[in-house]
Amino acid sequence: MTKPAVRVAVTGAAGQICYSLLFRIANGDVYGKDQPVILQLLDLPQAQNAVKGVVMELEDCAFPLLAGVVITDDPKVAFKDVDAAFLVGARPRSKGMERADLLLANAEIFKVQGAALNAVAKRDVKVLVVGNPANTNAYITAKSAPDLPAGNITAMLRLDHNRALSQFAAKIGANSADIEKLAVWGNHSPTMFADYRFATVKGEPLPKLVNDEEWYRGTLIPTVGKRGAAIIEARGLSSAASAANAAVDHMRDWIHGTNGGWVSMGIASDGSYGIPEGIVFGFPAVCSNGSYEVVKGLEISEYAQSMLNITLKELLDERDGVSAIVG
Numbered sequence: 001m002t003k004p005a006v007r008v009a010v011t012g013a014a015g016q017i018c019y020s021l022l023f024r025i026a027n028g029d030v031y032g033k034d035q036p037v038i039l040q041l042l043d044l045p046q047a048q049n050a051v052k053g054v055v056m057e058l059e060d061c062a063f064p065l066l067a068g069v070v071i072t073d074d075p076k077v078a079f080k081d082v083d084a085a086f087l088v089g090a091r092p093r094s095k096g097m098e099r100a101d102l103l104l105a106n107a108e109i110f111k112v113q114g115a116a117l118n119a120v121a122k123r124d125v126k127v128l129v130v131g132n133p134a135n136t137n138a139y140i141t142a143k144s145a146p147d148l149p150a151g152n153i154t155a156m157l158r159l160d161h162n163r164a165l166s167q168f169a170a171k172i173g174a175n176s177a178d179i180e181k182l183a184v185w186g187n188h189s190p191t192m193f194a195d196y197r198f199a200t201v202k203g204e205p206l207p208k209l210v211n212d213e214e215w216y217r218g219t220l221i222p223t224v225g226k227r228g229a230a231i232i233e234a235r236g237l238s239s240a241a242s243a244a245n246a247a248v249d250h251m252r253d254w255i256h257g258t259n260g261g262w263v264s265m266g267i268a269s270d271g272s273y274g275i276p277e278g279i280v281f282g283f284p285a286v287c288s289n290g291s292y293e294v295v296k297g298l299e300i301s302e303y304a305q306s307m308l309n310i311t312l313k314e315l316l317d318e319r320d321g322v323s324a325i326v327g
């Protein structure tokens with residue numbers, strides 16, 4: 001028997017990330033190959049025509065799982081009764097900008113959308129914020145949606161996680177799928193901390209296989225941290241297909257679980273590791289039964305602590321920067 005359809009809201013539907021993301025969701029890559037989905041697409045009034053064009057292309061794929069599409073410029077229509085929401089729509093940065101430069105331009109969007117989710121989404125809606133600066137936008141969304149569990153509003157660190165996996169795999173000649181227990185902590189920004197101290201490859205410690213702490217600190221960490229800027233430099237546009245892929249990975253794992261594997265997610269802190277409560281911070285997490293748990297009790301070395309302090313400081317500054325908007 002066919003399952004009832006789930007409702008998935010996606011914002012920024014006319015944009016570059018959605019040009020990949022929507023097709024992946026409609027193909028069953030997030031909810032699974034037996035789960036019909038209804039897409040509820042939000043974009044600005046001036047982008048409605050472009051969204052219609054994308055929907056024509058979705059129709060032309062004849063996806064068996066696509067049970068319906070709603071197109072709207074009203075967040076309360078887009079988020080009505082949704083099971084999941086991908087908050088992608090926001091201004092992207094261009095050459096020479098840092099993601100934090102988008103803070104005030106995008107903060108208002110997430111305040112409005114948080115309030116709309118609060119009003120009309122399912123009470124257990126799973127929200128992934130992709131629009132930058134993703135952690136602080138997720139923080140604003142959560143603060144604007146006081147009736148939803150703050151834990152259900154997450155930010156995307158998965159692109160950084162996947163970037164780090166690829167870089168390590170290339171360094172040691174391994175398959176990225178064999179690297180386990182990698183963690184990316186902190187902000188989705190150049191201050192993020194890709195932490196390989198607990199990672200293993202087929203049971204062997206990754207630091208031992210890399211055997212080059214100088215490369216790890218001096219090359220791997222900045223390469224992953226500045227990868228978004230490198231892509232903008234090369235493409236003239238910010239990453240899109242890889243961002244959509246990371247969004248699919250994040251939501252699919254949250255829904256279906258990770259079989260004990262670690263992933264990196266931007267999560268509202270419960271105070272773990274000295275991160276102030278409510279700050280949306282990249283943590284290692286394990287997903288099961290439609291929920292996630294931060295990996296607790298990891299030893300934090302002096303170097304790791306210094307890296308956590310840097311990325312936390314940036315997030316606290318961002319939080320202070322939006323305090324007038326969040327109230």
Ligand SMILES: NC(=O)C1=CN([C@@H]2O[C@H](COP(=O)(O)OP(=O)(O)OC[C@H]3O[C@@H](n4cnc5c(N)ncnc54)[C@H](O)[C@@H]3O)[C@@H](O)[C@H]2O)C=CC1
Binds near residue numbers: 011
């Ligand atoms: N967290 C992450 O790892 C990543 C985040 N991003 C971010 O994702 C966001 C979207 O990127 P792209 O798709 O490349 O941008 P884009 O400019 O191609 O598309 C953005 C879309 O959002 C729409 N939009 C703007 N304000 C809106 C609002 N209030 N409500 C609904 N829709 C709205 C625009 O009309 C446009 O169609 C950017 O902020 C970008 O920096 C990009 C890559 C990775």
Ligand SMILES: O=C([O-])CC(=O)C(=O)O
Binds near residue numbers: 099132227229231238
């Ligand atoms: O760098 C950007 O502006 C887009 C992004 O977040 C990324 O590619 O990580």
